[in-house]
Amino acid sequence: MVRFFAHARYDFIGVRRTAYIATAVVLGIGLIALVIRGVNYSVEFTGGTLVQISTTAPVDVGAVRAGLAKQGIHGAELQSFGSQLEYVIRARTAKEGSDADNTQETAAAIAAGLDVVLGTGTYTIDRTEAVGPKVGGELRQKALIAIFLSFFAVLLYLAFRFEWRFGLAAVVATAHDLATTIGFIAFMDLEVSLVVVAAILSMVGYSLNDTIIIFDRVRENLHKLKGKTLTEVLNQSINETLPRSILTHGTTLVTLGALAIFAGEVIRPFALVMFFSVFTATFSSIFIAAPVLLLIEDRWPGAAVKMLRAPVKGAGARKAQPVR
Amino acid sequence: MAPITKRLLGIGALVALSIFYLFPREQNIRERGEDGVMRDVRVTRVPLKRGLDLMGGMHLALELDQAKRVSTDVERDIDLALTVLRKRIDEFGVAEPVIQKSGGDRIVVELAGISDPARAKSIVQKSAFLEFRITDKTQALDNAMPAIDRALRGLGVQAGDGNRQAPSAVEQLLGTDSAAGDSSKVETGPAVLSALVAASGQLPGEYLVLESAYPRVDSMLSLPEVQQQLPRTVELRWANAPVSLGVESYRSLYALEDRPIITGTSLIDASAQLDPITNGPIVIFELNRSGARRFGAETGRHVGDHMAIVLDDFVQGQPPIIQSRIDARGQITLSNRSLQEAQDLALTLKAGSLPVPLKIVEERQVGPSLGRDSIRQGLTAGVVGTLLVIAIMVGYYRMAGVLAVAALGLYILFALGGLAMLEATLTLPGLAGLVLSVGIAVDANVLIFERIREELILGKTVRLAVDEGFKHAMSAIVDSNVSTVITALFLFQFGTGPVKGFAITLIMGIVASMITAIFVTRTFFLLWLQRRPALETLSI
Numbered sequence: 071m072v073r074f075f076a077h078a079r080y081d082f083i084g085v086r087r088t089a090y091i092a093t094a095v096v097l098g099i100g101l102i103a104l105v106i107r108g109v110n111y112s113v114e115f116t117g118g119t120l121v122q123i124s125t126t127a128p129v130d131v132g133a134v135r136a137g138l139a140k141q142g143i144h145g146a147e148l149q150s151f152g153s154q155l156e157y158v159i160r161a162r163t164a165k166e167g168s169d170a171d172n173t174q175e176t177a178a179a180i181a182a183g184l185d186v187v188l189g190t191g192t193y194t195i196d197r198t199e200a201v202g203p204k205v206g207g208e209l210r211q212k213a214l215i216a217i218f219l220s221f222f223a224v225l226l227y228l229a230f231r232f233e234w235r236f237g238l239a240a241v242v243a244t245a246h247d248l249a250t251t252i253g254f255i256a257f258m259d260l261e262v263s264l265v266v267v268a269a270i271l272s273m274v275g276y277s278l279n280d281t282i283i284i285f286d287r288v289r290e291n292l293h294k295l296k297g298k299t300l301t302e303v304l305n306q307s308i309n310e311t312l313p314r315s316i317l318t319h320g321t322t323l324v325t326l327g328a329l330a331i332f333a334g335e336v337i338r339p340f341a342l343v344m345f346f347s348v349f350t351a352t353f354s355s356i357f358i359a360a361p362v363l364l365l366i367e368d369r370w371p372g373a374a375v376k377m378l379r380a381p382v383k384g385a386g387a388r389k390a391q392p393v394r
Numbered sequence: 395m396a397p398i399t400k401r402l403l404g405i406g407a408l409v410a411l412s413i414f415y416l417f418p419r420e421q422n423i424r425e426r427g428e429d430g431v432m433r434d435v436r437v438t439r440v441p442l443k444r445g446l447d448l449m450g451g452m453h454l455a456l457e458l459d460q461a462k463r464v465s466t467d468v469e470r471d472i473d474l475a476l477t478v479l480r481k482r483i484d485e486f487g488v489a490e491p492v493i494q495k496s497g498g499d500r501i502v503v504e505l506a507g508i509s510d511p512a513r514a515k516s517i518v519q520k521s522a523f524l525e526f527r528i529t530d531k532t533q534a535l536d537n538a539m540p541a542i543d544r545a546l547r548g549l550g551v552q553a554g555d556g557n558r559q560a561p562s563a564v565e566q567l568l569g570t571d572s573a574a575g576d577s578s579k580v581e582t583g584p585a586v587l588s589a590l591v592a593a594s595g596q597l598p599g600e601y602l603v604l605e606s607a608y609p610r611v612d613s614m615l616s617l618p619e620v621q622q623q624l625p626r627t628v629e630l631r632w633a634n635a636p637v638s639l640g641v642e643s644y645r646s647l648y649a650l651e652d653r654p655i656i657t658g659t660s661l662i663d664a665s666a667q668l669d670p671i672t673n674g675p676i677v678i679f680e681l682n683r684s685g686a687r688r689f690g691a692e693t694g695r696h697v698g699d700h701m702a703i704v705l706d707d708f709v710q711g712q713p714p715i716i717q718s719r720i721d722a723r724g725q726i727t728l729s730n731r732s733l734q735e736a737q738d739l740a741l742t743l744k745a746g747s748l749p750v751p752l753k754i755v756e757e758r759q760v761g762p763s764l765g766r767d768s769i770r771q772g773l774t775a776g777v778v779g780t781l782l783v784i785a786i787m788v789g790y791y792r793m794a795g796v797l798a799v800a801a802l803g804l805y806i807l808f809a810l811g812g813l814a815m816l817e818a819t820l821t822l823p824g825l826a827g828l829v830l831s832v833g834i835a836v837d838a839n840v841l842i843f844e845r846i847r848e849e850l851i852l853g854k855t856v857r858l859a860v861d862e863g864f865k866h867a868m869s870a871i872v873d874s875n876v877s878t879v880i881t882a883l884f885l886f887q888f889g890t891g892p893v894k895g896f897a898i899t900l901i902m903g904i905v906a907s908m909i910t911a912i913f914v915t916r917t918f919f920l921l922w923l924q925r926r927p928a929l930e931t932l933s934i
Contacts, residue, residue, distance in 0.1 A: 073847065122764070174754050196764040198511075202755040205455060216888035220881040227880060231873055265823055268893045271885045272827075272900065275878035276834070282877060283841070286870035314844045317790065318837040321783045325833030328779035329826055334771040336447075337826045344830065 075312040082308050082356050083301045083364065089357035093246065100253010107256050112263035115210045117203030118162035119176040123184065125193040128154045137187035141165065141179040152335045156196075173200035213267045217248070220271060224278055232285060235366045240281040243359035247277040250350045251343060260339045269340045273347035276322075280315070281355040287311050288363070292374040299379050300367055304360045315355075319348050398924060401917040408909070409804065412811025416440060441814050443490075444506075445821030447892050448769050450762030451506035452514060457499060459753035468499050471749040476501055479518060481745035486517055500755070511759050513738065521751045522742035524658030525704040526689075527631075528696055529599030529713050530649035534628040539588045541623040546586040549619060587614055591647065597700045597713065599650065605636045605643040627652050634708035648709050650702050655692040657747075660685025664743040666736035669727065675736035677726045679743065686722035694719035705739070706751075772825035779829050780806075787836060791843055793933030797918040798839040801910040805835050808906040813899065821895030831903030838875075838911030841867040843934055856932050860919050864912070871911065875904050 113120045131148050138146045138159070146161040164172055165179040177200045184193060201209075221241060228237030251273055260266060287307040295303050323345065330341035367375045418440050446453055458465050458472065465471045476495060483491045483505070492504035508514050590607050594600040603611050614620060615630055624630070633646035663680040681689055693701070693716050702713040703726050711727055728736050783802070787795040809828065813820065846863030854862065879901055886897035 174757070177757070194761065194763075195759075196761045198757060198759040200754070200757040205756045212888045216884045220884035223880050223884065224877050227877060231876075264893045265896075267888075268823055268885060268896050271881050272830075275881035275900075278877045278881075279837075279874040282874040283870050286873060290866070310848070311844075313847075314837075314840050317786070317840045317844070318834070321786055321836050321840075322830070322833040324782035324786065325775075325779035325829055328775045328782065329829055332771055332775035332778055333826055333829070334768060334822075336768070336822055337772070337775075340823065340826055 073313060074316050075309070078309040078312050079305075080309060081305055083305050083360060086357055086361040089353075089361075093250070093353070093357070096250055097246075097253060100250060100257055103253060103256035103259075107259055109252075109256065110259060110261050111206075111210070112261045112266075113160055113162060113199055113201055113206070114264050115206050115213070115262065116162050117173065117201050117206035118160065118164075119173045119180065119201075120161075120197070120199040121159045121177065121180050121184075121195060122151060122156065122197035123159070123193045123195055124156045125188065126155070127192070129157065129188060134159075134184070134187050138180060138183040140186070141183040143176060143179055143183065146180070156335075173202055176200070209264075213264075217267075217271060217274070220274055221245075224274070228278075228282070232289060233372055235363060235370070235372055236285050236289070239359050239363035239366060240278055240285065242362045243281050243354040244274055244277045246354045246358045247273060247347060247350045250354075251347050254346045254350075255343060258342065260342065263339065265336065265340045266343055269343035269347070272344060273351065276344070276347060277351035277354060280351045281359045283314065284308055284311050284355050284360065285363075288360075289374075292378070296377055297379055300364060300375055303378065304364060308356050308360060315352060319352055322348055398917065398920050401913070401920065405804070405914055405917060408808060411815075412807045415811045415814040416442070416807075441817075442810065443817065443819045444765075444769075445819045445824065445892060445895050446504055446506055446758070446765075447760050447822045448765045448820065448825070449506050450760050450765040451504065452508060452511050452760075453756070453758040454503045454505075454515070454518060454754055455496065455756035456501045456503065456518065456752040457755050459751040461753075462751045465750045472499060472501060474749045475752060478746045478748055479503060482517055482742055485741045485745060486514070488514075501752070507762065513734075515754070515757075517738055517742060519752055519754065520738075520742045521706045521748045522658065522739075522745070523706050523747040524661065524743060525654035526656050527629075527650040527654050527702050527704055529597060529700045529702055530628050530651060531598045531699070532625075532628075533598075534625050535591075535599075535601065535630070535649045536593065538623045538625070539591075542620050543586050543588055545619045545623055546614060546617075549617070587611070587620075594646065597715075599648055599700070600712075601647040601649070602639075602644040603647055605645050608632070608636075608645040611647070631702065631704055631707060631709050633712075634705070634710055646709070646712070648702055648713065650704070650709075654704070655696075655701070656681070656685055656689045658743055659747070660688070661743055664740040666733060666740040668733060672727075675728050675731055675733045677728065677736050677740045677743065679724055679726065679740075681722050681724075683722075689724075690719050690721045768822045769825070772822060772829070776825070776829045776832070780832050783832055783836060787839070791934055793922070794843055794846075794919075797915055797922065798836060798843070800918060801839065801915045802832065802835065804914050805903075805906050805910040806832070808909060809899070809902050812902045812906060816898065816902070818898045818902070819895050820899070821892040823892045824895030824899040827896040827899040828903060831900060831907065835903060835907035835910070838867075838871045838907055839915055841870055842911065842915065846932070846934060850932060850934075856930065857923060859932070860923065864916055864919075868912070871908065875908055879904055 134148055134157075135146065138148075138161075142165045143161050143163075145163060146159055149158050149160075150156065151158045159180055161176050161180060165176040177198055181195065221244070224244075225237050225241050228240055248270070251270060255262060255266065284307055287310055288304060291303050291307050291310075295306065298306075326341045326345045326348070329337055330345060333341065418438050420436050420438050421441070456475075458468060458475070472495060476493065479501065480493050483493060483503070488505045488508060490506060492502065494502055496502045503518055505514055590611050591601050591603055594602045612632065628649050629652050631648050631650055633648070636643045636645045638644075660681045661679050662682045665678050667676055667678055668674070669676045696716050697718060699716055700713040701716050703710045714727070726739075728739070780802075784799050787798050787802075789795070791798065809831070818824075842863050845867040846859050849859035849862045849866075850856070882897045882900045882904070886894055886901070
């Protein structure tokens with residue numbers, strides 16, 4: 071029987087201060103990236119026009135940009151999309167002289183510009199997205215509402231299934247994951263598209279899932295280990311669920327890896343965001359959710375925790391070596 | 395009946411149900427044949443709907459274009475437009491179109507697998523507002539011309555007076571040099587409009603403008619100061635296409651009576667044909683009874699006059715002379731246009747006009763080859779991901795892993811069957827969700843197996859350890875999955891097309907994985923233990 075971390079007895083709670091520093095560094099990097107780069111919303115959210123083309127030969131990016139400018143489209147982004155024969159053109163601002171609502175005219179102007187620069191018939195338009203600013207704004211608002219409402223709903227469910235202390239700790243951990251994931255998106259300069267929002271919401275589910283597995287064990291152990299302190303109960307619960315975490319995260323990561331490598335350009339950002347979130351979810355379940363629960367129970371102890379042995383003042387925090 | 399038999403029957407029923415929903419079946423699809431005639435075609439295929447991003451197609455969100463015509467009752471006009479669009483698209487012939495209201499003021503149209511998106515867009519957007527109007531015989535435009543020129547020069551004074559607040563449209567009209575010109579020029583000023591517009595002399599109310607001057611004249615004419623100078627009984631309309639006279643290209647401008655003698659609402663049928671004499675495309679139309687009566691009376695009264703056919707505010711061709719009374723049937727001659735355009739016009743006329751023009755506020759369009767690529771890439775990722783998961787599970791859990799993999803096979807079947815049952819649409823993100831859910835689906839099995847291992851380490855017998863393992867893992871499985879379903883439900887609520895597809899596959903995946911982990915794997919374990927009752931150690 072192969073078993074990773076079969077009898078692990080790491081003092082996770084003991085090293086939480088170090089973990090706080092690590093998370094502060096990660097969040098800080100994310101915040102700096104966010105401030106410097108800002109959020110790179112896709113045209114779905116900003117409104118604008120996206121045209122994906124495939125060509126018969128690599129194109130001269132500068133020439134295409136100049137050709138588009140001649141058609142009254144300024145500041146269009148041209149990027150190769152996966153290969154040297156596929157490109158994406160993003161025009162966030164409308165064609166000169168047309169109002170911002172008129173993404174149709176912009177799309178037509180892009181096609182006209184490509185006809186001039188590349189020649190008719192040397193390229194095919196594979197995909198067009200033309201989103202008016204009003205629709206984009208609505209979508210952005212709806213995305214934010216969806217993220218916050220899902221948070222709230224999960225908090226309610228956890229309060230009902232566990233108790234509010236657990237629910238709050240789980241939501242704090244998930245909020246941490248949300249923050250690091252947004253930082254990651256900014257750091258990697260990923261475009262925030264609908265698919266990335268889908269990844270963020272899935273991340274919320276996945277992160278909670280992971281926290282719940284540990285909390286479920288804590289809930290069980292609270293009744294079993296009456297002679298121990300809460301710190302010990304938390305440590306033991308995390309250690310007991312370690313093999314499961316390794317396995318599940320492993321299978322999730324391999325499928326995400328397969329998606330990132332094989333599933334194409336549209337799915338890649340989704341896979342990358344989820345890939346990162348697996349790590350942050352694992353980290354936060356151990357180093358955020360459990361310590362926050364400890365803090366909350368310290369202030370407002372629940373019935374089950376009151377039955378435990380009271381901790382020696384300040385003892386749990388200083389012990390950095392494995393508990394025997 | 396032994397409990398194990400019941401369980402096997404239950405699994406058999408689920409498998410049968412999934413296969414039933416996934417079984418290829420015959421469907422009716424309305425398609426336009428090679429000859430342009432609509433017919434129902436029966437095809438046999440697996441009833442899993444593919445989204446537009448996988449099969450190629452177009453998604454449009456439309457709103458009333460109130461800049462062109464103000465709607466007094468948005469709700470009513472949207473409903474009217476919806477009916478008109480349904481009729482048009484039905485005639486156009488697209489397999490399984492989606493045409494629905496979204497919110498109170500938006501219409502979503504989804505057309506899968508169309509080959510000519512520009513044409514589909516024009517059919518959806520064409521207002522198809524048809525009118526017949528008599529051309530003006532009173533020379534109203536000629537009479538108003540001096541006043542119009544004065545009005546324009548008046549505006550020019552403002553622009554030339556160094557008034558920086560002057561409307562930019564006027565500056566554009568007059569060109570930079572005249573706008574910057576000295577004020578003395580204004581007094582004697584050039585004949586602004588009359589220099590650009592000349593009567594054609596061919597028929598009353600027809601004027602010619604150089605094609606190059608057309609945009610400039612058009613913006614001049616739309617100025618309210620100019621509009622005021624025209625009598626109320628006359629409206630100006632442009633021809634829909636330029637005409638060539640000698641080396642120059644001209645655009646005709648028509649002065650028309652303000653009151654149409656009849657509109658497209660009286661139309662009951664329209665069809666496209668080739669004119670036997672000119673071989674050009676024509677649209678033959680037929681009016682309803684009251685429309686025919688009115689049309690007959692009006693054309694009878696106007697014999698010898700010219701009648702302009704105005705479609706969406708543009709005059710179609712040169713207005714023909716009314717030679718005699720016309721009743722229920724008439725024809726529209728389309729010069730320089732293809733038969734297909736004539737067919738599209740007949741189609742839109744027959745389906746009725748839109749109450750208010752529609753504007754496209756969102757368009758997503760995916761070519762069929764990109765869709766095929768996406769399916770191929772998604773499947774590759776799915777196969778690779780699943781194989782890796784199988785390798786991990788069997789490598790780590792041995793025999794128990796084999797059971798979990800068998801359950802995983804059923805999981806995929808159940809998830810797809812469930813999607814077919816819900817008539818959900820499989821999109822590219824949905825495909826990714828399915829692949830990801832394979833990785834997450836084994837979580838329930840992992841939780842159970844790890845628990846069984848713990849129980850074995852505690853020294854419990856194999857049988858007891860399995861029972862306890864399943865029992866204790868249950869609460870974690872349920873709680874974690876419910877929270878994922880909650881977030882997926884919000885995603886479903888918020889998302890559009892492709893993302894909705896992701897949410898639905900995620901939800902279906904979770905439900906299917908819970909069924910397989912709790913029920914199917916358990917049964918497999920029971921079978922395994924039953925065949926070897928004396929099992930002392932477990933391959934887990």
